[in-house]
Amino acid sequence: MTLESIDRALTSGQRLTREQAVHLFREAPLEWLRERADARRRALHGDAAFYNRNIHFEPTNKCVYACRFCAFARRPDQTESDGAWDHSFDDLGALLDRYPPGTLTEVHITGGVHPDRGVEYGEALCRFVRSRRPEVHIKAFTAVEISFFARKSGLNLEQTLERLRDAGLDSLPGGGAEIFAPEVRRKIAGGKAPAHQWLDIHEAAHRLGLKSNATMLYGHVESHEDRVDHMERLRELQDRTRGFMSFIPLRYRNENNALSHLPEVPPDEDFRTFAVARLFLDNIPHLKAYWVMLGVSQACQALHWGVDDLDGTVDDSTKIYSMAGAEEKIPALSSTRLQEIILAQGRNPVERNSLYRPV
Numbered sequence: 001m002t003l004e005s006i007d008r009a010l011t012s013g014q015r016l017t018r019e020q021a022v023h024l025f026r027e028a029p030l031e032w033l034r035e036r037a038d039a040r041r042r043a044l045h046g047d048a049a050f051y052n053r054n055i056h057f058e059p060t061n062k063c064v065y066a067c068r069f070c071a072f073a074r075r076p077d078q079t080e081s082d083g084a085w086d087h088s089f090d091d092l093g094a095l096l097d098r099y100p101p102g103t104l105t106e107v108h109i110t111g112g113v114h115p116d117r118g119v120e121y122g123e124a125l126c127r128f129v130r131s132r133r134p135e136v137h138i139k140a141f142t143a144v145e146i147s148f149f150a151r152k153s154g155l156n157l158e159q160t161l162e163r164l165r166d167a168g169l170d171s172l173p174g175g176g177a178e179i180f181a182p183e184v185r186r187k188i189a190g191g192k193a194p195a196h197q198w199l200d201i202h203e204a205a206h207r208l209g210l211k212s213n214a215t216m217l218y219g220h221v222e223s224h225e226d227r228v229d230h231m232e233r234l235r236e237l238q239d240r241t242r243g244f245m246s247f248i249p250l251r252y253r254n255e256n257n258a259l260s261h262l263p264e265v266p267p268d269e270d271f272r273t274f275a276v277a278r279l280f281l282d283n284i285p286h287l288k289a290y291w292v293m294l295g296v297s298q299a300c301q302a303l304h305w306g307v308d309d310l311d312g313t314v315d316d317s318t319k320i321y322s323m324a325g326a327e328e329k330i331p332a333l334s335s336t337r338l339q340e341i342i343l344a345q346g347r348n349p350v351e352r353n354s355l356y357r358p359v
């Protein structure tokens with residue numbers, strides 16, 4: 001296999017094979033990759049770089065699981081003095097009240113897997129947001145949370161999703177995917193929803209008309225083959241459903257967790273991962289650099305490596321990555337600031353809604 005043969009495949013519109021993608025991870029010069037990923041991005045989206053006005057709500061960080069990469073979770077029996085929290089609906093109401101109508105288009109809700117909460121809790125949460133802010137898009141619950149809701153409430157996955165949808169859920173975030181390769185998933189994510197279940201939940205959501213997103217946690221103990229395997233499973237599912245809107249590579253951050261002995265990957269490896277993802281995932285339209293995790297400066301650079309989306313304003317409403325060592329200890333960007341940093345990269349800022357329609 002040579003770069004020339006991969007280049008010919010890309011130029012003629014052929015889909016990259018698993019072997020070709022691994023070869024790109026291992027052998028492609030960075031500038032070679034950047035040029036091709038950037039060209040693919042430009043062909044898909046022109047100069048547009050998307051962002052939205054969103055907040056996160058993390059109802060609790062008490063969790064029945066103990067993923068080794070996670071700095072966010074606390075055991076269900078831990079208390080505030082241990083850094084645990086369990087927000088009430090009033091807390092959520094107070095958060096929503098901070099935003100006058102027209103200043104917010106999305107609420108992103110994910111958190112720990114609380115042992116006492118089934119689908120009834122998820123429904124009540126969606127209904128609460130819907131009653132307070134009927135105009136706002138509710139993107140909520142990772143597949144891991146949904147899997148637990150189903151088990152706790154004695155429902156199948158489709159019934160669980162249907163009930164959440166009927167209560168106001170609009171789409172699914174991409175969390176909980178981590179890495180699908182079973183051996184690595186077992187090492188880093190213990191007993192939580194296996195890969196096939198994560199994929200089943202997203203497939204069922206797509207069948208029910210709910211769009212979703214997909215993440216990949218990289219830069220810990222996985223191999224390049226594992227990353228390509230992960231993306232290939234997503235690509236296969238997307239061929240069937242067309243329900244994924246964006247792919248979001250998430251770099252492993254190494255503070256305050258059980259894998260802290262592992263070094264973080266250097267920025268070049270982030271850029272390489274974004275570029276290979278843009279070339280390999282020919283059927284997922286958007287590639288997102290989540291600035292909260294990557295840092296603003298690096299997320300801006302990622303716009304030249306196939307990325308067309310920076311996520312949103314966030315407004316200091318998430319703790320998941322700041323607790324794990326991300327640079328952004330107070331993650332908040334105004335719309336104006338997001339526009340400025342996108343313009344500084346020579347791109348056209350486009351505010352989008354959660355379904356990627358321009359606002």
Ligand code: SF4
Nearest residue numbers: 063065067070073112
């Ligand atoms: S990653 Fe999610 S499921 Fe795993 S311990 Fe953290 S909060 Fe719980």
